[in-house]
Amino acid sequence: MMFMIFLRHLFVVFSVAVNTSVDATTVQIFLDDEEDLAILTQKAKPENIAGATNKILFEQLDLSNIEFLGASYKRTLRSMLEQDKSAICTLNKVKTTYRERNFLFSLPVNFYISRRLYKHADSAPLSKEVLNKEGNVVSLMHLFNVYRSKLIVIADDLSYGPFLDKQLAQLDSTNKAVRGGSNHYETVHRMFELKRVDFLLSYPVEVMRYAKNNQDKYESYLIADSPRFIFGHVMCNKTQVSRQLLERINQILLSNYDTKAFLQAHVNYLPAQEHRSIQEVIERYIGQLGSN
Incomplete structure (x- = not known):
């Protein structure tokens, strides 16, 4: 608990320092899911974990210069690899070897029981x-x-x-x-x-x-030996603005992991028998943060 209180204090101090640079240029968020686009442009309410957790994140991020765009994943990758100045990001992405080599990632935004x-x-x-x-x-x-x-x-x-x-x-x-x-x-x-x-x-x-x-x-x-849980992240191109944006996103996430709203953003869309499991996954992740 003291660790999470410390993180919230750090978030308040840190966000003041980061905002100026991030605010100076347009941040583009490419979305390959029409429902995600509708939620983040306030045209629809969340119907799943991704929508609910992303809504929490971007409401608190509160940047006036974010542009949400519908785009195929191929177009998103192409734009992210070509742009070396401003920030281009996409949401709900699982880490892979190729992606980690070419892009930057936030802390987990959503926690899923695996496929x-x-x-x-x-x-x-x-x-x-x-x-x-x-x-x-x-x-x-x-x-x-x-x-x-x-x-x-x-x-x-x-x-x-x-x-x-x-x-x-x-x-x-x-x-x-x-x-x-x-x-x-x-x-x-x-x-x-x-x-x-x-x-x-x-x-x-x-x-x-x-x-x-x-x-x-x-x-x-279940598929034998498959991971039982999987994390979804914000994934961005490798620019200085993206690094600053992800630092701010991470601070927001750290301030939310142990809140009731963040837990509800997961359990509201899961069968009752899975509620305790997802809560334990989030709690375990918080514990790992505190021990690092």
């Missing part, structure tokens, strides 16, 4: 051949070696985290239905809901969001 593999409940049960003794899918490669004619839908240019990205890359293209677009979550969920594919990799929170009253139509499995 699970979903199938339709009225389809045949998965063979024990593809499951380990805990009932988890051994690997995606093993799954599709057994179910060679099945399809999994994935979003184009979306990282599922290093662990799952590596497994997805090893799948044959005939087993993958790759979908692009500015609202990738809705696109892949819609395809799965219409039974045009057999499997979906998704966060439980997104299934809860899109399936609503139809969640009993799906069954989910």
